[in-house]
Amino acid sequence: MFYEGTIYRPPSEAKSIILQITVGCQHNACTFCTMYKDKSFRIKSRSEINDIITTALAQDSDAERIFLADGDAIAVDSLLLIEVLDRLYATFPRLKRVGIYGGPKDILAKSPKELAALKAHGLTMVYLGVESGNGGILTSVCKGVTPEQMITAGQKLRESGLAVSCTVIIGLGGKDLSQEHALDTARVISAIDPHYLGALTLMVAPSSPLSKAIKGGTFHPLTPLESLAELRTLIHELNVTHCVFRSNHASNYLPLRATLPNEQDELLQTLDNVIENQSLERLRPEYWRGL
Numbered sequence: 001m002f003y004e005g006t007i008y009r010p011p012s013e014a015k016s017i018i019l020q021i022t023v024g025c026q027h028n029a030c031t032f033c034t035m036y037k038d039k040s041f042r043i044k045s046r047s048e049i050n051d052i053i054t055t056a057l058a059q060d061s062d063a064e065r066i067f068l069a070d071g072d073a074i075a076v077d078s079l080l081l082i083e084v085l086d087r088l089y090a091t092f093p094r095l096k097r098v099g100i101y102g103g104p105k106d107i108l109a110k111s112p113k114e115l116a117a118l119k120a121h122g123l124t125m126v127y128l129g130v131e132s133g134n135g136g137i138l139t140s141v142c143k144g145v146t147p148e149q150m151i152t153a154g155q156k157l158r159e160s161g162l163a164v165s166c167t168v169i170i171g172l173g174g175k176d177l178s179q180e181h182a183l184d185t186a187r188v189i190s191a192i193d194p195h196y197l198g199a200l201t202l203m204v205a206p207s208s209p210l211s212k213a214i215k216g217g218t219f220h221p222l223t224p225l226e227s228l229a230e231l232r233t234l235i236h237e238l239n240v241t242h243c244v245f246r247s248n249h250a251s252n253y254l255p256l257r258a259t260l261p262n263e264q265d266e267l268l269q270t271l272d273n274v275i276e277n278q279s280l281e282r283l284r285p286e287y288w289r290g291l
């Protein structure tokens with residue numbers, strides 16, 4: 001399969017065929033994110049998309065999972081997305097799920113009716129990068145929405161029947177805003193009440209504005225144990241109905257998995273054990289972390 005530039009996908013889409021129906025990210029402004037800085041956003045044409053589907057069919061006609069890339073493919077016009085979904089289900093007889101990244105601004109731009117139609121035509125999962133529930137942090141990283149808009153975007157997805165997978169970034173507020181970041185993020189995630197929640201831990205790319213802020217002494221990154229303490233506060237404050245939590249992304253110091261709220265106490269105990277005993281040997285070494 002030919003891809004334009006580097007392809008990123010959520011860890012849970014590792015077994016999916018990746019179809020690049022868009023290139024880059026329409027927003028492409030978040031200061032912590034360097035994934036699509038080398039790409040100009042564009043939506044591929046119908047004929048390009050059809051060619052991609054034909055190539056994917058030759059690669060794996062038994063595909064059960066497909067992920068639509070790049071970083072904000074939900075920006076595609078809903079009618080075209082429905083066409084793509086219909087073609088996928090007609091082409092791949094065993095197809096069971098189709099996932100997509102959705103930027104909050106582009107989710108907000110779609111009506112509940114459009115989102116429900118996407119669900120009816122087989123879109124199953126939307127990955128929403130919440131990053132933080134703190135308004136100041138969202139502004140400082142140029143996420144482009146407020147916490148309340150983020151909640152509305154997530155709730156719109158849920159109400160349309162789509163499965164919602166949210167991502168948050170531990171350490172995004174640095175030392176100065178660690179507590180606010182954890183508490184406000186717990187509030188926003190609780191309000192969205194997603195089916196899945198993934199925690200990443202901040203990694204600072206050398207070329208990013210955050211890297212300059214660290215060098216300039218205006219941003220103080222968390223240590224590994226401080227990152228876990230922040231995650232502990234977030235988990236402790238979460239109030240969700242039924243949510244699979246994972247920190248299995250390569251950026252994390254400690255891979256964890258739990259179903260919340262049933263396993264919330266056990267998850268907190270695991271974190272407490274590592275934090276209180278300062279069990280650094282249980283943490284992923286810095287050189288093994290990655291995006």
Ligand code: SF4
Nearest residue numbers: 025028029030033071
């Ligand atoms: S919306 Fe997502 S993909 Fe786009 S710049 Fe921000 S973090 Fe990166």
